[in-house]
Amino acid sequence: MSLAYLLRRLGTLLLVLFGVSLVTFAIIPLLPGSPARVTLGVQATPAAVATLERQMGLDRPLPVQYVSWIGGILTRGDFGTSLISRQPIRGEVTRRLPATITLALVALAIGLAIAIPAGYVSALKPGSARDLGVSVMSQLGVSVPDFWMGILLILLFSETLGWLPSSGYRPLSDGFVPWGRHVLLPAATVGIISGSIMARFVRSALLEVLGQDYVRTAHAKGLPRRIVLRKHVMRNAAISIVTIVGLQMATLLSAVVVVEIIFAWPGLGQLALTATLQRDYPALQAAVLLAAVTFTVVNLLTDLSYTFLDPRVSYT
């Protein structure tokens, strides 16, 4: 990977992140009603609201407010104070970000555990009943609403069988079993859906490699099928599979936001919805900003990972 390409990508990333910060900052000026009014309540006098607005710095010009807001985040990790709990938001988001990332990672693991074997068995015998089964599963996966899938899993595993809790969160420090019991249903909700979608792409990636000349050569020179599949097919399909995972991260992170809300999982998605419903705008800003930054960085890492996986790919 050339240094020029890396610098260009980083430049674009910074530009996009700057845009993201502007959009996120714009939430408060665009909102109906002032945050000072939300803090003091509808009974507050205009004079009291004006005083608090001055204290919060909301009477300053917008560019000055932006520099002060983004400067606080970049230098001190200061996202402001929650209008509802009156606590610094920093503590709240540092607690919630790992919860969101954990859920996304476990969901991704479940998704890959479904997609790779399903795509594999389907690609080995295109047109077979198994292949058709994977296609149907994939179509259903794209069409099932994530919140409905969550409801169905709760209905089966919590309400009917009573095996798993229907909501809540336990940190890993409480032990693996309590943590696993709580993370399983929300992660499976996201994982089953994104796994079904990814299976179709894994199938296409494998089919493309299976049709290559070097695979035919490997078969022709008498290599056992198992070795051909492992050493030639799977390894060469890996890059496409990483691309699929990268593209799927958008859907996955969006689904995580939804699922957090259904399972009362204390992550950024739940914070964003609660903040919206309670009109806690600084908290909404923090949740949205962090989610967008995580998302953008994941996208860049996916792009850059190609060159590490496949030395034949070079960017100039």
Add this chain to the structure above:
Amino acid sequence: MAIQTARPTGVSRPGLELLRKALRHGLVLAGGGVVLFLGCLAAFGQALAPYDPLAMDFTARFAPPSLAHPFGTDDFGRDLLSRVMYGARVSVQVAFIAVGISASAGVTLGVTAGYLGGWVDELIMRVMDVIFAFPAVLLAITVMAILGRGVENAMIAIAIVYAPIFARVTRGAVISVRDREFVTAARALGQTHTRIMWAHVLPNALGPIIVQTSLSLAFAILAEAALSFFGLGTQPPDPSWGRMLAEGRGFLGQAPWMGIFPGLAIMVSVLGFNLLGDGLRDVLDPRWRGRR
């Protein structure tokens, strides 16, 4: 002087040929059938529903599915089948209006960016990148926070979220046709950029946009249901599939049908638009043929 061009007889026009091909395609037929059924439900659901979707009957609370109430009843004794039928109208209406706004904005931006190129392209696409940087649901929730709750604002939120996809798809399609001979010829004839963009480039780039429209309608139904599920979209007592699922969530142990049928309705509708979109892609976009 008007120049008349004779159309050879016996040769089918490309549009008709594509339509014939689409009508023979299994996915288009299956998806189109579901979409047609959904359209009829949206248009006539209220008239055909066996009960008033808002009528409460406290003697029939949590009635399980039966001949009288095929989908059962909810916590207010309202007939779920009637509510699901009525909910189709909300879903279809929101999806079509939101995708209409989204496509209009996205296609305009995409055609402009793809055709003009240069700094205009760079500026438009970087702004689209910024919108893309937000997880879709989170962006929709944020827009709803700014605009306020309600079904009209949900349409605007969904339109904003999906406009960049239309812009990207259109830009890609426009770039692939902007240097073709007929565009160069139009330029040589002195036509304005606006005329070339809308009369020559866009009609030749419509295939991917039509496919994206169908897929976006599926996304829009899901997004409306999600926003209503969170209490931000359709407001009670109006029946919307997402809202009904949210209401049913509290009674899963007591009345599981409340959490099953509205979800099934969403899934089947989304499946219909997805199948239609996939089928149209096969028919309209040669690069996709045979990929499945």
